[in-house]
Amino acid sequence: MSTTPPDNSVSSTQPDDSVSSTQPDNSVSSTQPDDSVSSTQPDHSVSGTQPAETAPVTDDRLQEEASTPHLMTDSATDSERRAGGGDRWSTALQSIVNGSVLVTVLAVVLALVACGILIAVTDENVRAAAVYFFARPSDTFQAIGTAVGGAYASLFQGSVINFGASSFAQAIVPITRSVDYAVPLVAAGLGIAVSFRAGLFNIGGQGQILIGAAAAGWVGFSFDLPAVVHIPLTIIAGIVGGAVWGGIVGLLKARTGANEVVLTIMLNYVGLYLVSYMLRTPGLLQAKGSPNPISPAMKDSAVLPALFGPRYGVDLGFIVAIIAVVVVWWLLNKSSLGFRFRTIGENPRAARVAGMSVPSLTIWVMLISGALVGIAGAYQVQGAVTSGFTSNIDAGIGFDAITVALLGRSKPWGVFWAAILFGVLKNGGYAMQAANGIPIDIVGVIQALIVLFIAAPPLVRAIFRIPQPGARRRTSTKQSKKAVAA
Numbered sequence: 193m194s195t196t197p198p199d200n201s202v203s204s205t206q207p208d209d210s211v212s213s214t215q216p217d218n219s220v221s222s223t224q225p226d227d228s229v230s231s232t233q234p235d236h237s238v239s240g241t242q243p244a245e246t247a248p249v250t251d252d253r254l255q256e257e258a259s260t261p262h263l264m265t266d267s268a269t270d271s272e273r274r275a276g277g278g279d280r281w282s283t284a285l286q287s288i289v290n291g292s293v294l295v296t297v298l299a300v301v302l303a304l305v306a307c308g309i310l311i312a313v314t315d316e317n318v319r320a321a322a323v324y325f326f327a328r329p330s331d332t333f334q335a336i337g338t339a340v341g342g343a344y345a346s347l348f349q350g351s352v353i354n355f356g357a358s359s360f361a362q363a364i365v366p367i368t369r370s371v372d373y374a375v376p377l378v379a380a381g382l383g384i385a386v387s388f389r390a391g392l393f394n395i396g397g398q399g400q401i402l403i404g405a406a407a408a409g410w411v412g413f414s415f416d417l418p419a420v421v422h423i424p425l426t427i428i429a430g431i432v433g434g435a436v437w438g439g440i441v442g443l444l445k446a447r448t449g450a451n452e453v454v455l456t457i458m459l460n461y462v463g464l465y466l467v468s469y470m471l472r473t474p475g476l477l478q479a480k481g482s483p484n485p486i487s488p489a490m491k492d493s494a495v496l497p498a499l500f501g502p503r504y505g506v507d508l509g510f511i512v513a514i515i516a517v518v519v520v521w522w523l524l525n526k527s528s529l530g531f532r533f534r535t536i537g538e539n540p541r542a543a544r545v546a547g548m549s550v551p552s553l554t555i556w557v558m559l560i561s562g563a564l565v566g567i568a569g570a571y572q573v574q575g576a577v578t579s580g581f582t583s584n585i586d587a588g589i590g591f592d593a594i595t596v597a598l599l600g601r602s603k604p605w606g607v608f609w610a611a612i613l614f615g616v617l618k619n620g621g622y623a624m625q626a627a628n629g630i631p632i633d634i635v636g637v638i639q640a641l642i643v644l645f646i647a648a649p650p651l652v653r654a655i656f657r658i659p660q661p662g663a664r665r666r667t668s669t670k671q672s673k674k675a676v677a678a
Contacts, residue, residue: 292601298652299645300613307638308340311630315339343628350623351616365504366619372505374615376401376568376576378513380593381611382520383434383564385602387452389524390557391537396441396456397590399463400434400562404569405585406467406477407433409487412494412573422493423574427512430570431563437463438562439555446551452558460590468583479580486580487573496575509571513608516567521604523560533557565593595643614639 312318318339321331349355351370357363380397387394408430415422441455470476471485479488496508524530532553536543540550572585596614600606621635645652653660 292649294658295649295652296599296601296606296646298656298658299642302645302652302655303638303641304344306641307634308344310637311340311343311634312336339628343624343630343634346627347617347620347624350627351620361503366623367616368500368504368506370505370615370619371510371612372507372575372615373618374611375509375513376571376589377592377596377611377614378608379516379567379571380565380589381596381600381607382516382604383438383561383566383568384593384597385600385604385607386520386524386533386564387557387561388597388602389537390533390553391540392445392554392557392561393453394438394441394456394558394561394565395453395594396438396459396463396562397565397568397593398586398588399456399460399590400437400565401569401572401586401590402463402467402583403437404430404434404566405573405581406470406569407566408570409490409573409581410477412490413488416491417493419493419497422491423496423508426494426574427567427570430566430573432566434566434569435559435563438558438560438565441562442555442558445558446554464583471583486582489580490573490578494574495578496571507575509575512567512571516564517604517608520564524604529556565590568593592639595639598643598646 315335318332318335321328321335325332349366351366354363354366357365380401383400384394384397408426411429412422412426415425417425437459441452441459444450444455445452467477468485471478471487474480477487479486498504498507499510500506522530524534532543532548533556535546535548536550536553536557543550543553568589569585572587572589573581576587577585592614596607596610599610599613600608617635617638621632624630624634625632650660652658
C-alpha cells in the first residue's frame with residue numbers, strides 16, 4: 193500500500209489515522225473478504241476478529257426520532273399519518289386518562305361515595321337493621337339503599353329536575369333555582385381563578401364582595417334612574433368597589449413585597465367591620481328610621497329582571513356571568529396581557545428577564561380579580577337580596593369561590609361548570625333536608641371532600657388505578673431496531 197497519499201492511506205507509521213496490522217480492533221483481515229472493508233476506507237473498516245453478522249449501529253437520537261413526532265418539521269397531518277388510525281385512538285384515550293378532567297370527575301364521585309357512607313352510618317334505620325345483620329343481612333343493605341338512594345334522589349329532584357311535577361315547565365324549576373345560586377359563584381370564582389393563574393392567592397373574596405355590594409347597594413337605592421341606565425351603573429359600582437379593594441392588595445404586594453394571603457385575609461376583616469359601621473350609621477348605608485343595621489331596599493329600576501318570569505330563578509345576572517366567562521377566557525388565552533399574567537404565574541424570574549414589569553402586572557392582576565369578585569357583590573344586592581342587605585350579604589361566597597376555582601382548575605369554563613355543580617349541591621341540600629331529615633351540613637362535607645380529593649390527585653389515581661401522567665410506553669429493542677432500519 194502506497195504511503196504517498198497520507199490523508200487516505202493506511203500506514204504503520206501513522207497510528208492516529210491509519211489501521212495497523214497489529215491493531216485487530218480497527219484492522220481489516222485479508223482472509224475475510226465477505227465482511228471486510230478496503231483499507232482505503234478507514235472510516236468504515238471493521239476488525240478481522242468481528243463476527244460475520246453484526247447488529248446495525250443504533251443511536252439513541254435516531255430511536256427517539258423514529259418513535260416520536262418530528263416537532264420541528266411535521267404538521268399535525270403528518271404526525272397522524274405516521275401514527276395510524278389505531279394509534280390516534282390510543283393517544284386520545286391516553287390524553288383523557290392523563291388529563292385533569294377525569295381526576296376532577298372522579299374526585300366528585302369519591303366525595304359522593306364518602307358522604308353516602310356517612311349518611312348510611314348516621315341513619316337510624318340502618319343502625320337498627322345492623323343490630324341483627326348476621327341474621328338478616330339483606331335488611332341492612334336495603335336500609336342503606338333506602339337512606340343513601342333517597343337522600344341523593346331528593347338532592348337531584350330538588351336541584352335539577354323534579355320528576356314528580358305535573359308539567360315540564362314545573363319540572364325544570366329546580367335547575368333554574370340552582371343557576372340562581374351559581375351566578376355569584378361564577379363571577380367570584382373567575383376572579384379567584386385569574387389570581388391563581390398569575391401565581392397569586394386571592395383569599396380576600398369576602399371583603400371584595402362586601403365592598404362591591406356596599407358600593408352597588410348605595411347606587412341602587414340612592415338614585416332614581418331608568419332601568420337601562422340604573423342596572424349597568426349599579427353593576428359598574430360593584431366592579432369598582434371590588435377592584436379598589438383588590439387593588440390595595442396588589443399595590444402593597446408590588447411596592448412592599450407583603451404576602452398577598454395575609455393582606456387579603458386581613459382586608460376581609462377590615463371590609464366586614466367597615467360595612468358593619470356604615471350599616472349602623474344613618475346617612476351612609478343604614479335605612480332611614482330603622483334601628484337595625486340594614487340598608488334600604490333597592491329601587492325597582494336597579495333590580496335584575498327575570499328572563500323567564502318570576503316563577504324561574506334565572507335573571508339577567510346569568511347573562512352577565514356568561515359574558516364574564518367569555519371575557520376572562522379571551523383575556524387569559526388570547527390577549528397579550530393574559531399571556532403576561534400566565535408568564536409571571538409560571539416563572540416570575542423568566543418574566544423579568546423577558547422585560548415584563550412584575551410589580552405592575554401584580555397590581556393589574558389584583559385589580560381584575562377584585563373587579564370580577566365585585567360582580568358577585570353587585571349580584572347579591574341586585575338579584576339575591578333586594579329588600580335591604582346586612583353585613584352577612586357575602587353568604588360565604590368569597591370562600592366558596594376558592595373551592596370553585598380549584599374544582600374548575602382555574603380555567604374559565606371549568607369555573608363555570610364547577611359553580612353550576614355547587615349551585616346544584618346548595619339548592620338540593622335544602623330539599624334533601626326537608627324530605628329526608630338529613631342535615632344540610634352534609635353539603636359542606638361534600639364540598640370539603642371534593643377539595644380534599646382534588647388536592648391529592650395521586651390518591652385518586654391510586655384508588656382507580658389510573659397511570660400517572662407522563663408515563664411512556666416502553667418499546668422493545670427489536671421494535672427500536674426496526675424503527676431505525678425503517
